[in-house]
Amino acid sequence: MSLSLRIFIIYMLFVALCSYFVLRTVMEEIRPGVRQSTEETLVDTANLLAEFLREPMLNNKINNEFYADIFRAYGQRTPNASIWGVNKFAVNHRIYVTDKNGIVLLDSKNIAVGQDYSQWNDVYLTLQGKYGARSSHEIEGDESSSIMYVAAPIKEGDEIIGVVSVAKPNRSVQPFIDRTQRRLGILGGGLILLGLLSGAIFSWWLSRELRKLREYAVNVSQGERAIIPESKIASGELRQLAQALESMRSELDGKAYIERYVQTLAHELKSPLAGIRAATELLQSPLLQTPENDQQRQRFINNIDSESLRLQQLIERLLNLALVEQQQTLHAPKPIDLNLLLDELLDNQMARIAQQQTQIKKDYTPDARVIGELFLLRQAINNLLDNALDFTPRAGVISVRTHKENDQLILSITNQGEPIPDFAFARLTERFFSLPRPATGKKSTGLGLNFVQEVVALHSGNLELHNTHNGVVAVVNFPLVLSSNLG
Structure with a gap:
């Protein structure tokens, strides 16, 4: 299971549980909250009526039809009100008044006049000077038929001379409870979906940044060039982790690289050093001044010279290869005209070309530009030209061509000569692998094509070598540079 999926599942469970308990608590609190608000309103109404009815109670005019007609008219009113989307077409309050003995004197519904409500x-509680309230069911066992009653004392000084009660059915406030619960359910559901969506986005974002670090670590472990994705990582902690990984990679690569190159250099230097030492020892031996000995002495001197040159080339190419292998990105890339670079390198090789009577055929496409480092490209392409000249027979032909294909700029250098043996194809770019030159039978340092491959990879291209019907072609593919990319 991926990290992002695990994070999302944990986040989803957390949001779901929190939402369930919060919504359940809020839903359960809506009904008592509305009823408490209703009771508070009934308290105010009852106390207002108590003051309004105090004078009629003192003057024994409460039984007057005037008040009865007012209460009956109140109960028959049709407000036709729309309250937050809930329509109200009837007055729900019931009002009744009792004397100090609890006998009903006045009833807005005219159903309890003369009855004893003292119990x-x-x-009962109001007559005792306490807060009087009750909740009764119109239908036994039916919770929806409950009615809330709140009473207030009618006083003359400190004496309670009567009680006025105001009742309201709970079913009259149920539409408001249902509406609130419904709206809260929709809002809660929307918030849950928003939370899940936010969790999914967060999980994707976090896993994406971790995936970049993982890909970087995998590329480094496989020995590939890898650019630290620091600029693409927004999180401060993950950016610090990326920097720590880069620092650790640099330290480990540096130690391993130095160790590997010291071993390689020591191994490769043994052969020319042994030749130089042997020639030196022979030269130190006393030789008679004869034409034959002079020729032998000259041969030893030539051997020392050639082996010294080989050492110098080996060290220089190793240093160049070490430089490019350690380089992860191009340092100062700029547009380079490949056609002009090829002409420059061919001019530099003109003496050798003339000596070998080699014929150069050029076929350039216009506007053959690449983005790269001139120093590296010059060395890499010069290595390809050196190889072509080494393996081209005297008076042979070398073709240099640039052309565009799809989104690539392709450089091909074709030379006449013997084809590459099948066994050698897999090792052509291997370090220190070299084929003997036809003219001399000697091998090169075996670092040239390896260096070319590293430089081309730095330029996001690739190197291919193929046999042709009468020779060998080296093909380098570069990304095509559009004019709009040149700034």
Whole structure:
């Protein structure tokens, strides 16, 4: 299971559990909250009516039809009100008034006049000077039929002379409860979806940055060139981790690289040093001054000279190869006209070309530009030209061509000569592998094609070598540079 999926599952469970408990708690609190608000309103209404009815109670006018007609008219009103999307077409309050003994004197519904309500909690508690309230069911066992009653004392000084009770059915506020719960459910569901979406985006973002670090570490472990993705990592902690990985890679690569090159250099220097030492020892031996001995002495001197030159070339090419292998990116890339570079290198080789009577055929495409480092490209292409000249027979032909194909600029250098043996193809770019030159039978340092491959890879290209019907072709593919990319 991927890291992003695990993070998302944990986040989803956390959001789901938190949302469930929060929504459940809020849903459960809506009903009592609305009823508490309703009760508070009934308290105010009951106390207002208590003050309004105090004078009629003192003057024994509460039984007057005037008040009864007012209460009946109140109960029959049709407000036709729309309250936050809930329509109200009837007055739901029931009002009744009792004397100090709990006998009902006035009832807005005219159903309890003359009855003894002294034992109902709202009346009973109020007559004792306490807060009087009760909740009763119109239908036994039916929670939806409950009615809330709140009473207030009618006083003359400190004496309670009566009680006024205001009742309201809970079903009248149920539409508001349902509406609130429904809206809260929709809002909660939307927030949950938003939270899950945010979690998915966060998981994807985190896993993407970790994936970049993983790919970088895998590339480094496989010995490939890898650019630290520091600029593409937004998180400060992950950026610091990327920097630590880069620092660790540089330290480990540097130690391993030095160790490997010291071993390689020591191995490759043994042969020419042994030749030089042997020739020196022979020269130190006393030789008679004879034409034959003079020729032998000259041969030893020539051997020392050629082996010294070989040592110098080996060290220089090793240093150049070490430089480019350690280089992860181009340091100062700029547009380079490949046609002009080829002409310059061919001019530099003109003496050798003339000596070998080699014929050069050029076929250039216009505007053959690449983005790269001139120093590296000059050395790499010069190595390819050296190889072509080494393996081309006297008075042979070398063809140099640039052309565009799809989104690539292709450089090909074709030389006449013997084809590459089948066994050698897999090792052509291997370090220190070399084929004997036809003219001399000697091998080169075996670092040239390896250096070319490294330089071409730095330029996001690739090197290919193929046999042709009468020779060998080296093909280098570069990304095509458009005019709009040149700034």
